[in-house]
Amino acid sequence: MRRLLVAGNWKMNKTNREAVSFVSELVDKVKMFKRCEIAVCPPFTALSEVVEITNGSNIEVGAQNVYPADSGAFTGEVSPLMLKDIGVDYVIIGHSERRKYFKETDEFVNQKVHSVVEKGLKVILCIGETLEERQANKTFDVVKRELVGGLKGITASQLENIVIAYEPIWAIGTGITATPEQAEEVISFIRSEITKLYDNEVAQNFRILYGGSIKPDNFEAIVAEEDIDGGLVGGASLKVDSFARLVEIAEERQA
């Protein structure tokens, strides 16, 4: 069975001090959960200390963005090399907020994916449709375009270090969760597209998360779905108790 992943995307939240206090408490709260995988993705300013505090624990650490070059004249950017150097495990790429506010294209997202896997780091690649696209019956087209575009040139062995997060934009931060059936419908479609791009064995081992208004009271039904391998969590990852509860739910579901 695929290993479930519960990843917290903190977005632009928590000062360094708040991050340190949060993870110090979290380490203890989730230390008994060994079956599922746990990750937190703090802002850049807190990454280094969060990596240190979680060292030797069952919590991995992700960055929320990256620039696809080792170094150079890219004011304000952070490279995969720098992230690897401080011990980061994951990088979130292509989040809808970056696509929307920072105009990231599939091509740029794809460059980032390559630069991160080439450094041996793992990727959480986000894809998902807007409400207008869903209402115009374009969900599958959009998801397929972002999937194929984001994974262009990625080999089957590189894919082992990539996880997709399907995040319908209309469900992010809105309190409106996709129903488990809606999420499963798209996520099983993504798995079938992975079969077409690679093969069935690769697709069966490949992890696909759901993201969008996940809460302790809806997560159990979401991870009960056949193809959903965990969650990328925004708001509910900012409180130790709710995040730890989500991890516990994944742990119970994990065989």
Ligand code: 13P
């Ligand atoms: P919320 O869980 O706050 O809806 O955010 C989801 C998300 O965007 C995670 O990346």
